[in-house]
Structure formats: structure tokens, C-alpha cells
Amino acid sequence: MEYQFSDRVKSLKPSAIREILKNSADPSVIPLSAGNPAPDAFPAEAINRISAELLQNTPIEALQYSITEGYVPLRQHLTSYMKEKHHVGGENDDILITSGAQQVMDLLTKALLNEGDTVLCEAPSFIGSLNTFRSYRAKLKGIPMEEDGINIHALENALNTEKNIKYLYTIPNFQNPSGITMSLEKRKKVYELCRDHGVLILEDNPYGDLRFAGENIPAIKSFDEEGIVMYAGSFSKVVSPGMRIGYAIGPKAVIQKMVVCKQGEDVHSNIWAQIVCHRFMTQYDYEAHLRRLREIYARKSQILLQAMEEHLAPLVTWSKFQGGLFAWCTLPETIDMLAFVKKAMERKVCVVPGTAFLTDENAPCSSFRINFSTPTDEQLVKGIQILGGTAKEMNCK
């Protein structure tokens, strides 16, 4: 039989990252391409204890159907935690627990976007989210990044000229893939511009707790007096991505529509994992856990930086990063980026070509993304060494 697919999927391609991840399952490959938390970052013992107690004492609570909005104690705790610690969420906001933060991107898009409507996004930006927007046939308009975040003039210009803009998608902290953090000044300016243009902001903050240098900068959501910011949070980088638990904090009216959309997608998120997240946050020293994570990533990033200084500089440059999981490297004009990534793969080092993160994958790009949380220390050093050797070799030709 010949299958007739919908217009929306005809143009969709599998995520390049996911495709590469599959190959990187080959244990002989050095995985600088993934975005996995470091194995020692998981609070496995605590999860085991919580889970055992839960399944021993109140198994039905963990195994039965639950409600779409999410586990009430988790929603309540997150609401007060995010308000007190980050000034995120106010009286007119509500919270929805999702199946990973990816589902926040999906549900907001489903609730707001008609085919052909515009989404503004940083360029480069997280390919997973871009593909979600594409699956609703969004018109993606990329706004170039600078060292302190999105280019404000380009944003203003896009807000003035693009039609049917539904929201701006931004990852203000240690952006994926660029590692860039948006300055406080720019966050305020972004908020004001979007507010004045009646455009929502989708603020995706999966890495915010993983800052290992510099000072915390308030979330854009913390300025939100007018109900224009949807904040996406996640347990993937701080507890476990395998559990698939994220959350959305945003205007009640929008959350309500997202709940209806979620009913149709997966009814509710895994309730066992929701309870575990709640108990881990409330029965354990969560702040000490976050400090431990920051130490892990500070150490790994130092190993990367040292290896890059030794093997990549000055030929290959990189953006400054103060947290997160990624470094964004740029090749000199003398080296073709895609050829470089391919050559590295032949040498069993896997990085992600920067084009994967652009709204137009065919646009010119001389950058690639390195992840430093997945590989072991030895893999990290060896991988950078091979990348450096490859760059030097290709530069001489």
C-alpha cells in the first residue's frame, strides 16, 4: 500500500542529534555529540530509596492513573520553590507537569500556532525544539546570537517586520548549542520588546542550575507582570532525563489549553517519576545536590578548557560558557566544517555540525558543538586531541 502522509510530516526529517546518538552507541566512538548528564550526576541511591519506600507502602499511588495537570504535591512544591528561589511564577500563573521539557515546547506550539505562523528563535538554537516547531509547520525566523545573547536590533527588526509572530523561543542560560548566557540588560530589553509587540516569550531553562562560574542572572519570567512569559523547567539535567519530567509555569489561560492538548497526547506523565521528583526535592538536601552537580560540571569543563587550550587554540576558537553542558567551537575559514565533522567521525570522535542548529540547515556555518558531560575524562581529552590534530591537518592542506 502507498501511504499518504500529512503535509506536516512530509518535510520532517529525524533530528540529526538523535541520528548521531544512535551511531554513538558504538562503544568505540568518543561521544562529544550527546547532551547526556554525567553518569555520576544521578542521585541513584536516593531515587532507589524513595522508589522502594513508595512501592512498598503506597504502590497504587505510583501505579494508578493520575490527572493530566500533574502530581499535586509536586506542582505545589515547585510553585513555591520557583517563586521563592527564582521569582518565577505569580498569581496569574499556573503550573503543568510535562513528559520532559520537550513537551512544553510541543504543547505551547499546539495551543498557539496555526500553520504558517512565525516563531522567532535564537540562531543557532536547540534542534529538538526547532523540529517541534517545524512539526506544526511554523515559519522559523532565526535571530543571530552575540556573546551576551540575542542581537537586540535584529530582534526588534523581526518584531516589526515578521507577520503572525506567536512567540520568541529563547534559552537564556548556557544556551544549547552556543553555551552563551543572555545578559541582564538584554533580558529586560527582550521582555520589553516582546511585551510592546504583544508577542509571548517561551523561556527554556534546562541548564539554569548548572552554573559553575559567574553570577546568577534573573529569569526573564521574573520580570513578567503582564503574563507574556511561558517558562519551561526540567528535571532532566538535575535528576534524570530517563524519567521524562519537566514543567511549564505560565499564564493560567494558556496552561489550561496546554492541559487539554496534553490529555490528547499522553493523558498524564509517568506518576511514579513525578512522586520521586517531589520526594527528592523535599526529603533530601536538594541544594546540596545542586552544589554537587555544579562541582561535577565545573571539573569536567575545566578538563575540556585545558584540552582545548592545548589542542585546539588558536586555530579553533570557542564561545565563553559559564555553565551547562556545551562548548561551541568555530573553525577558521580555511577548514570546511562538514568535512571536518565527517573526518572526525571517521576517527571515532562524534561532534554535532553547527548547521543542525540553524533554521536553514543549508546556511553557511563554520561551528560545531562539543558536549563535555557525556564522555569520560579520558575520552574528553583524547577526543579534543583528535579534533585538534584533524583541524591542524585540514588547515595545512
Added chain:
Amino acid sequence: MEYQFSDRVKSLKPSAIREILKNSADPSVIPLSAGNPAPDAFPAEAINRISAELLQNTPIEALQYSITEGYVPLRQHLTSYMKEKHHVGGENDDILITSGAQQVMDLLTKALLNEGDTVLCEAPSFIGSLNTFRSYRAKLKGIPMEEDGINIHALENALNTEKNIKYLYTIPNFQNPSGITMSLEKRKKVYELCRDHGVLILEDNPYGDLRFAGENIPAIKSFDEEGIVMYAGSFSKVVSPGMRIGYAIGPKAVIQKMVVCKQGEDVHSNIWAQIVCHRFMTQYDYEAHLRRLREIYARKSQILLQAMEEHLAPLVTWSKFQGGLFAWCTLPETIDMLAFVKKAMERKVCVVPGTAFLTDENAPCSSFRINFSTPTDEQLVKGIQILGGTAKEMNCK
């Protein structure tokens, strides 16, 4: 700010069942409205043991990111299990693990349907799936049900007259809400008709293992030589709905598109739960577990039938059911169904009005759905007694 929602959600309403479930959390209400597995049906001890061993020995496997297609050993085991036991799945099929079977309905619709395309469905049918189809702006065409399944003449007529039909949605075993099982003859006829019209079949089988009377009837998918059937299976009724693990078995080309759609929705399903399902199926006596479930539901259904004979008959009638979780009751013309359901709710007995399961919620309907798996034995008897009293009272007026 005034929010501009997408056309697709403007018309969506929260699922009536979910809304009623929320009220039924009131412990003084007798919940004949839900669709929850019986609390004693959960293999809680086995899950606890599997989970403890998993988190003890290989925690990273359970907590780290995984691949969109699903946990490979679970996919492999399900593939051979469904093939050997049910003749479901062939050489040209593939399997995708989903976040509950609801996500199968979502992903297939996302992959196939353009706005305005037609979905044929049984009338009545499962409201959760109907709402999923609606969220993609499907045109729903309901085909009346008979005691042995869908009305074949009406189906043939719809296949001949409706435009842009993408698939037929059917629950052949112990259908939700009607409890009806499609006969073997009709299954073959449905397959042939759809094949001849080039229309896919979405066969949803969440209750198939819960047969407590009569003989098993082969799945429509077991006839599938031409790759026209997408089969949706679920662990929700046989292991745990809180885990949100389901699966799709269908033509490779279609599964491939569904994988791409799933990447954008939730990346992958909770991997811990996938591993638990795999180990429960392979390390425990799964068939003995299913036998135990059938005994539980046979017993509960007997309690219901006896209470209905005593308190509802002959005023209220019901469709024959040989498995599943539901009984479909019909009131005499003298009683207004919605007024009856409302009156029962005032008396703290919650059932679902039949209109919730129609493609047009305003169509006339004198039926309501009873669930017998969620309430305790005492609640079940007392609930039916109250329903019977209410019906007699309203009949006299």
C-alpha cells in the same frame, strides 16, 4: 494580555471523563465513572523487586536518556510475543514504544491527517481518542455499533461516500464504552473493505487480555497482508497505567514517521518503566499474571451483573460483555439520560453520560457507561442500588 490560540484548540474542550475523574477524587463519591484497573490487579511486589534490582545494579540504564523508538529488549520481546501469541506483526512491520497507547492515536493522526481529513470511528467510541483526533481537526464520522460490532453496511456506505478518509478507528475487544466485541466475520469484512478502499485501520486493543468469558477472537492485524493495520497495545490495563507505556505495531514506513513525530513530543518514553515492563514480561510468569487479572475481573463483573439483575432490570438494559472494564446501560425512553446522570451524581454515584462518547455530543442518547474495576465490591453494589432506585423514581414521574 489577550491570548490568540490556534484554530485547533479553540474548539477543544477538556475530556468529560477527565473532568468527572477530578470530582470523583471526592472519597464520598462512588466512582462508576473511571476506567482504572482494580487496585489488586497491580503486580506491585514484582515491580518493586525489579525496580530495586535495576536501580541497585544498573541505575544509569534506567535514568539516562534513551532512544525514541524505545528500549530495544522490550521492542524485541514484544515483537516475538505478539507474533507468536496473537499473529500480530510481520516482516514489513516495526514496533514503537509510546507514552501510553493514547500516544499511538496521537502520533498516527499527526503522521497521516491534514486538517479536515476524515476519521471513521465506532459510535459510540472512546472519548480520549476522539478528542485526540479532534485536536488535529479531523472530521469524525461515527459508524453505529451493533451487538457483534460495527454496522458493516454503514461502514461500507461511509467508505463509498466520505472524502479523504485516513483511517478507521476501532476497539474490537470489549469496546470502550459499549463493552461490545466484534465478531470474527465482521473483523474479516472490515479488513477487506478497508483494504479495498485503501483506508488504514487503527486497531486499539487495550483490553484484549482481560477476557473472562467466551473465546478469543483473532486481531484484525492478524489478517494484515497488505500493511494497512496499525495495532495499538498497552501496559496500562495489564501492568500499570501510571507508568504510561504503550506500543504501536504497524507498517515500517508509517512507524518511521511516527518516530519523528514522537521525537518532537517527548523525545522518548520513561525508560525505567520500559525496562520494568520488559523484565516483568520475561522474568516472571506473565501468563499466570494475566490469568490472575482475568479472575479478578470475572469476579467483579459477576458482582456487577448480579447487582444489575437485581436493581436495574428490566427497566435499564445493558449490552453483553465478555471482558474489559465497562458495561453500557440503556435507559427506557421515559427517562432523560442527562437528568438521570445528574441526579445520580447528586446521590454521589458517578457514571459517564453516553453522549460523551459520540462524535456529536448533542445527538440523542439514552445510554450511560458503568465501570466495574475501580469501585470496591461494596461500592459497586451500593452504586447500582442507587442507580436502580433513581431510575425507578424517574420512571414513575
